[in-house]
Amino acid sequence: MQATIIEQPALRLITAKAATFPGDTSDAFQALESKLPTLKGRKMYGLVYGGPNGLEYYAGLVPESEAEERAFGLPIIEVPAGLCVRRKLENWTEHTDQIGVMFDEMIREFGMDRSRPTMEYYRSVEEMHLLVPIERRLG
Numbered sequence: 270m271q272a273t274i275i276e277q278p279a280l281r282l283i284t285a286k287a288a289t290f291p292g293d294t295s296d297a298f299q300a301l302e303s304k305l306p307t308l309k310g311r312k313m314y315g316l317v318y319g320g321p322n323g324l325e326y327y328a329g330l331v332p333e334s335e336a337e338e339r340a341f342g343l344p345i346i347e348v349p350a351g352l353c354v355r356r357k358l359e360n361w362t363e364h365t366d367q368i369g370v371m372f373d374e375m376i377r378e379f380g381m382d383r384s385r386p387t388m389e390y391y392r393s394v395e396e397m398h399l400l401v402p403i404e405r406r407l408g
Contacts, residue, residue, distance in 0.1 A: 271356075272354050272355065272356045272375055272378070272379070273354070273355050273356075274352055274353070274354055274355075274379075274403070275352070275353055275354075275355050275400075276350070276351075276352060276353075277348075277350060277351060277352070277353040277388075277400060277402070278350050279347065279348065279349055279350040280314065280329070280331065280346075280347065280348040281331070281332070281345060281346075281347050281348075282314060282316070282327075282329030282330060282331060282332075282345065282346050282347075282348070283301065283329065283330045283332050283337070283338055283341045283343050283344075283345060284301075284316070284327040284328065284329045284330075284343060284344050284345065284346045285297040285298070285300035285301050285327065285328045285343055286325065286326070286327050286344075287325075287326040287327070287328070290317070290323070290324050290325060290326035291326065291369075293326075294315065294326050294328065297326065297327065297328035298313070298328040300328070300343070301313070301328050301329075301330045301341075301343070304340075304341055305330075311330060311331070312330070312331040312390075312391075313328070313329065313330055313331075313390075313391040314328075314329040314330075314331075314388050314389060314390055314391070315327070315328060315329070315388065315389035315391070316329055316346065316348065316386040316387075316388055317372075317386050317387045317388070317389075318386045319383060327346060327386075329346065348385060348386060348388070349384075349385060351382065351385060351402055351403075351405070352382075352402070352403050352404070352405055353388070353400040353401060353402050353403065354375050354378075354379045354400070354401045354403055355398050355399065355400050356371055356375060356398070356399045357392075357396060357397070357398055357399075358371065358396070358397045358398075358399060359395060359396055360395055361395070361396065361397035362394070368389070368397075368399065371399050372387055372399060372401060375399065375401045376401055379401060379403050380403055380404065381401055381402060381403065382402040382403055382404045384402075385402035386402070387399075387400065387401050387402070388400040388402075
């Protein structure tokens with residue numbers, strides 16, 4: 270799928286950090302999912318930050334309320350709004366080996382605003398949106 274440039278709204282997410290990346294991403298999501306009665310209608314994200322010790326991964330959930338944030342008792346991460354390059358990955362569970370490749374291609378082609386994380390938006394069990402933050406260019 271072709272890349273498109275979108276205006277990504279600010280996000281406030283309940284998060285669970287993966288102990289290692291990419292090895293423990295499933296455990297991070299399980300830490301969130303285990304507190305939910307159902308995933309239906311919930312918005313889930315994966316956030317990847319570059320750190321001094323390599324890449325750090327956080328599973329993220331858009332909370333339904335402040336009360337839910339408090340009940341989870343997990344860290345909150347706020348991601349600022351801004352431009353992102355987006356590519357869709359269909360049938361993503363069968364193509365997880367393509368996620369890193371696609372991120373690398375987008376970063377090579379469009380650059381990256383390193384003040385914000387790259388993101389995976391889990392639109393459905395079939396569709397993932399890969400988002401690379403980019404800087405707003407004048408002109």
